[in-house]
Amino acid sequence: MSPDGVTGIQSISGNTWRRLQLQIINDDIAVFKSTDGGATWPDVKTLLTNADFRTSGVKLAEIFYDPLASSAAIKWTLSDNLIYQMVITDQGLRYDRWNGAAWENMWAK
Secondary structure, three states: OOOOOOEEEEEEEOOEEEEEEEEOOOOEEEEEEEOOOOOOOOEEEEEEOHHHHEEOOEEOEEEEEEOOOOEEEEEEEOOOOOEEEEEEEOOEEEEEEEOOOOEEEEEEO
């Protein structure tokens, strides 16, 4: 988690760096790519924007930031009426489902 609240996970292979980033400024989720060891990040692809999380004014998902826990979570509800979340932490990435009583981990990386 960056000091400005941006949270991301990054992979490095030689001079090529890739980063999946949640941006607190506008709640966008974007992928960045650098081919010069992270000096510049010219390739950016926005995957989802804040507008993508809404349909007819109804919020479909929300992004939550917890700077004290160094984590960010995207939470959403699907047609099965269960709540799901993708959590990014210093330790990695986790996908969970709320069963009505507790979070069940579906997978972690």
